[in-house]
Amino acid sequence: MPLTLHIPTGAQTQFLEITHLVEQELTRLGLRDGVLHLFTVHTTCGLTINENADPDVLHDLEQRLADMIPHHHPQDRHGEGNSAAHLRSSLFGPDLTIPVSQGKLVLGTWQGIYLCEFDGPRTRKLIFTALAT
Amino acid sequence: MPLTLHIPTGAQTQFLEITHLVEQELTRLGLRDGVLHLFTVHTTCGLTINENADPDVLHDLEQRLADMIPHHHPQDRHGEGNSAAHLRSSLFGPDLTIPVSQGKLVLGTWQGIYLCEFDGPRTRKLIFTALAT
């Protein structure tokens, strides 16, 4: 079985920083050099990397997404009413691959890893795969 | 030569489910544990994962994209008239990496793999690479 993590989210739309959790899973996998692959098994959330310092960045991302991909659209047909979450999920993407060097994620100073919840709150499942060079 | 698949699409804009084709290629590659990498060699289509159950989700994605990234834009200069397809291609992305466990794709219940045609119909070429852990 691949390494799996269940992460509860706390709102309908949320950028939840998971950098520390990803670091824990990397330690568990014991990868020294290569890449770490992250994957969500869902269609209404995503994974991204963005600023980890000023929470106003996350606020602005949410506000801009609310304008660009609003929750309701006059031509939506899908009965669950979460088509916005499906589109956001495809645009952010379900996978992320991050370099690893000497047992640590190679991230920039301002880079944090985020689970992007677009239809929560729910518990989301992530799969981690370590690929050595 | 890497494993290559040619897939004909059927409309100008189409989310074509290819999960079963990807499973066939995985079997051909014989990967047991690791990740499968998919790549399109084009600039007006993309790859994504989204809901495989209710076709209304795909309808809503198309309608919302038509509003957000319309086929015609007053400032477009590109003579082929398919700049919308180029932008969509970059936002959806040409690559997708999916975990594999015990010879099977690790996908959620509602996850299907889609070839996103934004300037069809055409025949699209996909490259598959198996990376073992």
Add this chain to the structure above:
Amino acid sequence: MPLTLHIPTGAQTQFLEITHLVEQELTRLGLRDGVLHLFTVHTTCGLTINENADPDVLHDLEQRLADMIPHHHPQDRHGEGNSAAHLRSSLFGPDLTIPVSQGKLVLGTWQGIYLCEFDGPRTRKLIFTALAT
């Protein structure tokens, strides 16, 4: 240390083709068959693949992005005023994985690799990782 490249960009918004630089790094890494992974350690730029022939495509991408994700938004709070760049960065993504066969990138005729600058000009740092099959 992973293979690192520093690339100066030349404008606030720019699609800078780096295909030849990526080919050089691939040669340096000496990978014959597998995939090459590219990663930016920043949160206001991205990586993408798009058309390498007609520069009008890049013009159209910039114009359409300027409409879709404008530099200023009435609800922005982030003091640096670059929230548009942060959103674009997440939508284009910080990573790209490209197949490699017989020592060469497997790219389509019209595919070029681009560093997408959304908050420049700056010098951007890229990490390259070779994964053999």
